[in-house]
Amino acid sequence: MAARHNFRKLTIWKDGVSIVKDTYTETKxxxxxxxxxLSSQMQRCAVSIPSNIAEGTSKGTDKHFTQYLETALGSAFEWETQLIISFEVGYISEETFKHLERKIQIIQGMITRFMENLGKS
Structure with missing residues (x-):
């Protein structure tokens, strides 16, 4: 069975991969x-976001896809918490924190809207 969504074309997946690259750059x-x-945990969370989106596209129903999107969303919130901790302990600058915080919040919103739209179909 072919995937109903091509994960490589999904903006939420592309933005998730961008968070992975940012994470590796910063945790170095x-x-x-x-x-x-903390760096290992952030990396695993970041990788989980696009990975779960991609895996979800292989599922046969929107209900199953939504479960993977929920996992990706959970990882995004977990990653945001780790970002806050990284800033609070002085591992990243305020400028980097604000940039990445905004980026992850945009992804969280996009995943949420994507799930809502799946529920309508």
Whole structure:
């Protein structure tokens, strides 16, 4: 069965991949003591966002796709929390924090609207 959505064409997937790239760029600057802690957790959360969107596109029903979108959304909120912690402990600048906070909040909104639209079909 072919996917009903081509994940590579979905803006939410593309923006998710962009968050992954931003995450790796920023976590490289974290203290080495964080390599298996906060930086690793942020990387896993970031990767989870587009990965779950892609996996969801392979599902046969909108209900199943929505479950994967919910997981992606949960990862986005978890990542935002880790971003806040990174800023609070001084690992990222206020400018970077504000930029990435806005970016993740846009993605959260887009995933939410995408799920709402799936529910209408």
């Amino acid at each position: 600057k974290f203290p080495k003591s964080e390599i298996y802690a």
